[in-house]
Amino acid sequence: MSTASQVSTRIEDPASVDAAIESRFSTRAFLPTPVPRATIEDILRVASRAPSGTNTQPWKVHVLTGASRDGLVAKVCAAHDAVRDNPALAAEYQEEYDYYPSQWVSPYIDRRRENGWGLYGLLGITKGDKEKMHAQHQRNFRFFDAPVGLMFTVDRVMGRGALLDCGAFMQNIMVAARARGLHTCPQAAWNNYWKLVMQHIGAGEGEMLVCGMALGFADESALVNRFHTPREPVANFTRFHD
Structure with missing residues (x-):
């Protein structure tokens, strides 16, 4: 897209843009339906228009599918089980x-607890049920069965x-995915196992894992996908200075 067209482009259907943003949620159950490589590449191309400080574009993406995805899942799930034992x-x-x-303080700890117990309550996981909690947490390391796993790194x-820039890039990916009928789940859970991840994807020594992301078609029949987190009203986090 040329500079001229970027300046002159008019959004003819703003409701669709809003819908792509507002329908994004952390999807925790995916169908095994493959996502074409061309679609992934197109999402990444669009997402690369994210802003970055002095146009450094610091993000790097490692896309895992097929045997590579499954291999990482096996390694990290085994490590996760070992830590439990x-x-x-x-x-x-x-x-x-x-x-x-x-150290957590209010209101952040309150929102975190609401999120955790809201999800576990929906799934029938009670406080102290360590095995079910472990199994649900491990769903992260199975990409919630999504066929595509993304790992984001920066130097x-x-x-x-650069983390701020990478976050903007990731948001673009999540919104562009919605525009194509796909869903996502950004995942910081992988960060504890960064050594295993980085070795598996062959990342350079100078790279640091930012987080992972699951990408695919949502399982609309899954109970867990009925869980949607609330958002604070604009008035609660905004101050207008006239």
Whole structure:
């Protein structure tokens, strides 16, 4: 798209743009239906129009399908089971950067709890049911059965702003996926197992895992896909300065 067309383009159907954004949710059950490579490439092409500081475009994407996807699933699920059986092994699987705060405070801890117990409640997982919790958490490492797994990395030499840029790129992917009838689930759960992930995808030593993402066609009959998180009203997070 030329600069001229970018400036002059008019969005003829803004409702469809809004619908793509508002219908995005963390899908936790996918169909095995393959996603054509051409579709994945087209989504990534569109998403690459995301903004980045001084146009550095710091994101890198590793697309896993077929045997490569299945191989990573097997490795990380085995490690996840090993940590369950021997909690001391958790020290070997620490995330490379802090995604969450070291100490939770309100209102964030309240929203986190609402999210967790809302999901578990829907699935009939009660507090203290460690086996069911473990199995549900491990669904992350199976990409929730999605046929496509995406791993996002940035070079460690970059600053924290690269994470912001990568987030904008990922949002574009999720919205572009909706425009094509697909769903996604961004996943920070992979971060603890970054060493296994990076070795599997052959990432360079200078790369850092940002997070993963599942991509595919949603299983509309799955109970878990009825779970949708609330959003705060605009007035709660906005201040207008006139």
